Amino acid sequence: xxxxxxxxxxxxxxxxxxxxxxxxxxxxxxxxxxxxxxxxxxxxxxxxxxxxxxxxxxxxxxxxxxxxxxxxxxxxxxxxxxxxxxxxxxxxxxxxxxxxxxxxxxxxxxxxxxxxxx
Amino acid sequence: xxxxxxxxxxxxxxxxxxxxxxxxxxxxxxxxxxxxxxxxxxxxxxxxxxxxxxxxxxxxxxxxxxxxxxxxxxxxxxxxxxxxxxxxxxxxxxxxxxxxxxxxxxxxxxxxxxx
Numbered sequence: 001x002x003x004x005x006x007x008x009x010x011x012x013x014x015x016x017x018x019x020x021x022x023x024x025x026x027x028x029x030x031x032x033x034x035x036x037x038x039x040x041x042x043x044x045x046x047x048x049x050x051x052x053x054x055x056x057x058x059x060x061x062x063x064x065x066x067x068x069x070x071x072x073x074x075x076x077x078x079x080x081x082x083x084x085x086x087x088x089x090x091x092x093x094x095x096x097x098x099x100x101x102x103x104x105x106x107x108x109x110x111x112x113x114x115x116x117x118x
Numbered sequence: 119x120x121x122x123x124x125x126x127x128x129x130x131x132x133x134x135x136x137x138x139x140x141x142x143x144x145x146x147x148x149x150x151x152x153x154x155x156x157x158x159x160x161x162x163x164x165x166x167x168x169x170x171x172x173x174x175x176x177x178x179x180x181x182x183x184x185x186x187x188x189x190x191x192x193x194x195x196x197x198x199x200x201x202x203x204x205x206x207x208x209x210x211x212x213x214x215x216x217x218x219x220x221x222x223x224x225x226x227x228x229x230x231x232x233x
Contacts, residue, residue, distance in 0.1 A: 004160075035221070043206060045161075045224035091160055095222070104168060105151050105176060106222055108160030 002027045002094050006109035013082045014117050020067075021077045021112045023092030031097035034068065034075045035106065039089040048090070051075065053097070079114075087116045121145065122225035124209050129230050131196065131203065139194045139228045141209030148214035150192035151222065154178060155206040164207075167192055168214060196230060204232050 003026045013019035025034070036048040051059045051068050058066050063080045079086055093106040122143045131137045143150065149168045153161040163176030167186040181200025186192055192211075196203045208227045213220040 037224075042226070044226045045208060045210075047221055047223070050221060093160075104149065104174070105153075105163045105166050106161070108162075110158065110160045 002029070002032075002096070002107045004092050004094050004107050004109040006092055006112050008112045009110075010113040010115065012115040012117060013079075015082055015084060017082055018078060018080045019082055019114065021079075021090050021092075021114065023075045023077070023109055025073050025075065025092070025094050027073070027094065027096075029096055029098065033095045033097060034066075035093040035095065036064070036066070036075075036077045037091045037093060038086075039091060039111070040087070045091070049077065082116050084116050084118065087114055089113050122209055122211055122223060124207075124225040124228050127226070127228060129228060130233050131230060132233060134198045136195055136197050137230065139196070139207055139209075139230070141192045141194065141225060142190055143192075143209075143211045143225075144190060145211055145223070146189075147211035147223075148189065149212045149220075149222075150186070151210040151212075152176075152182070152184065152192070152194045153208045153210065155208060155227075161208060164194065203230055205230060 005024045032053045034051045038046045038048050049059050049061045049064050065078045067076045089111045091111045092109040095106050125140045151166040152164040155161050162178050164182050165184045167173035183195045209225040210222045212222040
């Protein structure tokens with residue numbers, strides 16, 4: 001079974017600064033997908049960014065980018081020019097690329113609470 | 119607008135009662151999921167369905183039941199056998215198959231409280 005670990009329960013950053021959220025995972029699979037979801041106080045899960053394991057290039061979405069290190073099984077999220085609206089819980093998640101094993105869905109870490117200080 | 123609709127937003131259950139949470143999607147997705155979220159924890163998978171009339175247990179299926187009679191609908195019943203049902207429940211859906219890394223999208227969630 002896969003596991004996802006987020007070692008930072010809480011992070012704080014000044015508005016307009018850059019912050020990096022850490023995520024490591026454990027898997028024996030070679031093909032998979034990694035995601036970062038944002039959960040604001042409304043509690044809805046919002047997709048931030050997605051990375052395919054077979055792609056070496058790190059994914060980027062505007063101010064959000066990842067540092068994907070497949071050998072190290074690390075998948076960190078960098079938020080540049082932090083804004084007050086970025087304040088939320090951030091969850092790292094793993095999804096197998098193979099559905100033949102019978103299992104499906106996402107495996108989540110426990111989340112990092114990001115605080116933006118004005 | 120296309121999306122995933124969960125109802126009710128808030129639900130109170132008396133001990134010994136079964137309650138059903140509704141989840142409807144109009145995204146034409148084949149796969150649907152139910153997750154449970156407790157404070158200080160990430161989401162945990164309860165049940166999932168990859169096709170109509172078929173569903174599979176997730177990591178914490180005990181005390182829950184589901185049905186998938188229509189592609190658009192995946193209701194979750196929290197039975198009296200679930201000893202600690204107070205939690206936030208999220209429904210999700212995606213296109214079928216994981217081979218293309220189909221993103222899983224979420225509804226707005228339902229709060230269930232035992233009184």
